[in-house]
Amino acid sequence: MPTIPTYPGVYIEEIPSGVRTITGVATSITAFVGRARRGPTDEPVTVNNFGDFERVFGGLSADSALGFAVRDFYLNGGSQAVVVRLYHAEDDANERATLTVGALNLEAAYSGAWGNKLRARVDHDTRPPLPDEDPNSLFNLSVRDDETGQLEQFRNVSITPGHPRQVDRVLLNESSLVRMTDALPGTRPPEHADPAAGEDVWGDNTPPTNTNVADDDAASDGTLLEDDDYIGPGKETAKEGLFALGKADLFNILCIPPYLNNGNVDASVITAAAKYCEDRRAVLIVDPPADWNDVADAIAGVAAGVGTRSKNAALFFPRLRQPNPLRDNQVEDFAPSGAVAGVFARTDASRGVWKAPAGLDATLVGVPQLSTPLSDPENGQVNPLGVNCLRAMPAVGPVVWGARTLQGDDRLASEWKYIPVRRLALYIEESLYRGTQWVVFEPNDEPLWAQIRLNLGAFMQNLFRQGAFKGKTPQEAYFVKCDAETTTQNDINLGIVNIVVGFAPLKPAEFVIIKLQQMAGQIEA
Secondary structure (H helix, E strand, C coil): CCCCCCCCCCCCCCCCCCCCCCCCCCCCCEEEEEECCCCCECCEEEECCHHHHHHHHCCCECCECHHHHHHHHHHCCCCCEEEEEECCCCCCCCCCCEEEECCEEEEECCCCHHHHHEEEEEECCCCCCCCCCCCCCEEEEEEEECCCCCEEEEEEEECCCCCCCEHHHHHHHHCCCEEECCCCCCCCCCCCCCCCCCCCCCCCCCCCCCCECCHHHCCCCCCCCCHHHHHCCCHHHHCCHHHHHHHCCCCCEEECCCCCCCCCCCHHHHHHHHHHHHHHCCEEEECCCCCCCCHHHHHHHHHHCCCCCCCCEEEEECCEEEEEHHHCCEEEEECCHHHHHHHHHHHHHHCCCCCCCCCCCCECCCCCEECCCCCHHHHHHHHHHCEEEEEEECCCEEEEECCECCCCCHHHCCCCCEHHHHHHHHHHHHHHHHHCHHHCCCCCCHHHHHHHHHHHHHHHHHHHHCCCECCCCHHHHEEEECCCCCCCHHHHHCCCCCCEEEECECCCCCCCCCCCCCCCCCCCC
């Protein structure tokens, strides 16, 4: 507000500069959706390393490709992942393990057979009761996961409704292992007796010191996932399955590891995932079908369709051949999406999102060989179809050797032919979307337009200085237009401000042609 002078003297006013710095968003947060051994279901969980994944989701599983994809992601330079665990219940089997301690009924916090290793103990060695507090309502509850050794202790919990340490509320807020299933019991659970000399307090001791899950209360790991677990009716509205990512603030890359018996993903899931990536400004990495054994299979498979031709999707072929530590290190074929996503992240960190995540620097770590070795002519057959090859190069080993989207088929003549061009556009879109929220409800006239040009121009200029655009000068590299030409009086009447941003993309040098000739000897006249 302007100062209203009331006395003779000097007044100081601070004038807003109009500068609102736009911060670029992350470029390589990778989402994985699939089956895991343990952990919350239909909830996106951020993990920052494979140790986090092991702690929350149980690590590698013989029944799921998800853990291997996440492992390869971190091996190849990934920094942050968002994991959504899905669970398909088995008929006539318990989804969650249950424990009964007296009248206190507990169940595993999450679905799966991991809960069968839970144990619980109760003791009455509590603090002295407070005034007006029932001394027979307090107890201590200890819960242990025998598989991981994780131990949770809840002291001075109570069965009294409204108590500050009401046991069901304490477990809901503090425990990652168990929940209460029924109403508060009328009496506190009995105290477990100390084990006999030489017995482990958490061992399978003689009752009443037995603390484990009974056979009838054991849970199942469920069965193989189906397409409905990802995109079934009501999943999008409930934000479950694939659409549980709607609870995540941001992801840039999506991987759906194979979940079917034949090692593939339903085409309907790929179609829905590609559409969802377009809505969320992300890129889908599509794994090649398991029956693509050579280039002829890849050519026929692309002609038949892989579920999408989205500009936000890219397919990489062939699969990776790696030892499986769960099967005595026998060599098996694994989907490449996790490793490729890690290469994306590594390239973003070292060179920027505008650099193609391919070439001799795009090595595949932890990959001793590929399921199908490809030659230059074979690579030349599938590259024009929009299939990115993984190649074993001399002295380097397996590398990513392609950078096209699924609209990169030469016959489509798409402007979004290349992965780095598409990802840079998505990065700019998401950054500007988040960085211009302050514009909403501002007076729609030239002062606002000038601020928009200033702030968006500063963001684009910073990218230009980092080498993200083609051109020697800013005028050649990008433009930001917001004025009376883009926003007419009719737009103003409708409450609209139009901002036009353009950039000159750097396209990868996909083909390097060296022309060599002999110099003819000088002829004396």
